[in-house]
Amino acid sequence: MxxxxxxxxxxxxxxxxxxxxxxxxxxxxxxxxxxxxxxxxxxxxxxxxxxxxxxxxxxxxxxxxxxxxxxxxxxxxxxxxxxxxQYTIDKTIVMELLANSKKLGLNLIAVEGRDLYLANRGITSGFGFFPSTLQSNQVLSHQSLVDNPISITVQVDQPGQKAALMDYVLHQFGDQVEVAPWGGPHPIVEIATKGxxxxxxxxxxxxxxxxxxxxxxxxxxxxxxxxxxxxxxxxxxxxxxxxxxxxxxxxxxxxxxxxxxxxxxxxxxxxxxxx
Structure with missing residues (x-):
């Protein structure tokens, strides 16, 4: 060469x-x-x-x-x-998603950083990316989320709810973040810093x-x-x-x-x- x-x-x-x-x-x-x-x-x-x-x-x-x-x-x-x-997201966005999870049909909310993984639940079909069971210190809550995360990953109950979730996030927080649906069949949306x-x-x-x-x-x-x-x-x-x-x-x-x-x-x- x-x-x-x-x-x-x-x-x-x-x-x-x-x-x-x-x-x-x-x-x-x-x-x-x-x-x-x-x-x-x-x-x-x-x-x-x-x-x-x-x-x-x-x-x-x-x-x-x-x-x-x-x-x-x-x-x-x-x-x-x-x-x-690293580029991080204001953790208040995570709390908003948690508070509205039932209305938005959110099955999984996972937040990550370099040394951070918290989720509202384990997920049996984790696609190889998410733990099926959580340790007690991995449960997402107001108390456990101390630092701003780099990424928020959200799975909706039904594929048809994905577009509504994306619209909600962009309407509420579009000046701070952008959303990207995963490729393939998974009803998953990733939220990260805008730009x-x-x-x-x-x-x-x-x-x-x-x-x-x-x-x-x-x-x-x-x-x-x-x-x-x-x-x-x-x-x-x-x-x-x-x-x-x-x-x-x-x-x-x-x-x-x-x-x-x-x-x-x-x-x-x-x-x-x-x-």
Missing amino acids: SDISRKLIALDLDGTTLNDHAQISPRTRAAISAAVKEGCIVSIVTGRPNRLSEDLYDDLNLKTPMINFNGNLGILPHNQWEREY IHKSTGLKFLADYYGILQQDIIAFGDEANDTSMIKYAGTGVAMKNAIIPIKQTADDITEFTNDQDGVARYLEDKLNLAVG
């Missing part, structure tokens, strides 16, 4: 770097390791909280900062870091490392990847990505996330010696 300038490679996780079993394949691990050896900076930029990302970060043997909660948290995992940042997206974290990484925008390669597959795909010099949509992402991207992988699409793309474009 000697003839290629230093790259910042930004990796979405679900539906992108991870296969359909939410795992990192040996080929993907090897390709990312080879890219790092060639001088590339590889960072995870995900909608996941850090509690559900750090094992994958370790699996890839990364030492770079990680961006979580769709750009709302930037950390250096396992370290205290002077450059760490903060994955591109926020990507720009932070580029500035930190002194990487030009044209030297950023970003991979994604879902709506929450839109800003990152647009910001990167080369925004790459997965073959399995939703159509709007493919229309936004500069390039599309020839293979899906379950066929090592990221690894194959990097091997080809960066002429990586893997193995």
Whole structure:
């Protein structure tokens, strides 16, 4: 890769770097390791909280900062870091949602921060993202929510209630937050600080490392990847990505996330010696 300038490679996780079993394949691990050896900076930029990302970060043997909660948290995992940042939400919004949960048909209200997880209940079908049972110190209440959270995740009882919830939040708090429905079939809405997206974290990484925008390669597959795909010099949509992402991207992988699409793309474009 000697003839290629230093790259910042930004990796979405679900539906992108991870296969359909939410795992990192040996080929993907090897390709990312080879890219790092060639001088590339590889960072995870995900909608996941850090509690559900750090094992994958370790699996890839990364030492770079990680961006979580769709750009709302930037950390250096396992370290205290002077450059760490976070965007938080006024906790009174959480209390309003709790007070109106029955009227809005809210089944789950979960709030998170770097070292924070509180919820009004455990959820049996946690989709792999939420605990099925809560510890006593994880129950959401006026007393337990001391700090402003980074993210609020809300599940409605019925899919048809999702639009009404989004309208309510935007009408009441639209000057402070924005709402994003999860992709797929889940009747879940995520609430986070207005104007903060994955591109926020990507720009932070580029500035930190002194990487030009044209030297950023970003991979994604879902709506929450839109800003990152647009910001990167080369925004790459997965073959399995939703159509709007493919229309936004500069390039599309020839293979899906379950066929090592990221690894194959990097091997080809960066002429990586893997193995």
